[in-house]
Amino acid sequence: MQLTRYRTIDSPIGLITLAGFGECITNLVMENAAHPPASQNEWVRDTEGFPRVVAQLEAYFSGELTDFDVALRPTGTSFQCRVWDALREIPYGETRSYGEIAQRIGQPTAARAVGMANGRNPIAIIVPCHRVIGANGDLTGYAGGLSAKRALLQLEAR
Structure with a gap:
């Protein structure tokens, strides 16, 4: 170990x-x-x-980097890891809904489970769970707090 x-x-x-x-x-x-x-x-x-x-x-x-290039080793279930891999594909400055992520991983009825995996993301920011929003466009839960999620999305919108 x-x-x-x-x-x-x-x-x-x-x-x-x-x-x-x-x-x-x-x-x-x-x-x-x-x-x-x-x-x-x-x-x-x-x-x-x-x-x-x-x-x-x-x-x-500082707004100079839009894509991280670091070695990651998150620990989770195979479903969680598939969700986290899909999160890494969301481009900087863009958002996706939980349902869109569920579609992306081939489980279109798993939006709620995607939300649970999103909330358990062990590598926030680099695995950009802050880029996932509700289907209606609302900011929804974020393990680091909604004010942090809002700040990260505002940073990326510049």
């Missing part, structure tokens, strides 16, 4: 904690996360860790 390291950084939407091993990210957690990882008590602090990811997040928040 590999040692999971973590680093907390400041961002325009509050503190963000990155966790993983090497340069591979397993978690990106916002300070007000609805579902913080249970395993985080076993993580080891690394104040200089993940420099490439930190640089990309800084570029993203």
Whole structure:
């Protein structure tokens, strides 16, 4: 078993904690996360860790980066991983509904399950669950809080 390291950084939407091993990210957690990882008590602090990811997040928040190029290793069910892969295909500055994601993964009646998987996304921002909205265009739940979701969508709309 590999040692999971973590680093907390400041961002325009509050503190963000990155966790993983090497340069591979397993978690990106916002300070007000609805579902913080249970395993985080076993993580080891690394104040200089993940420099490439930190640089990309800084570029993203400054509006200079639209697509992340980092190694990811999220942990979830096969269904959740299919949803998270589909989220990575949503272009910067665009949104999709839960139903559209369900269609994309070949399970058109699974919009509610897509919402549940979206809420359990362990790598927020990089796996852009904030780009998923309700069928009527409303902002719906976001594990990092609706104000963070709104801020991320506004950043990407510039």
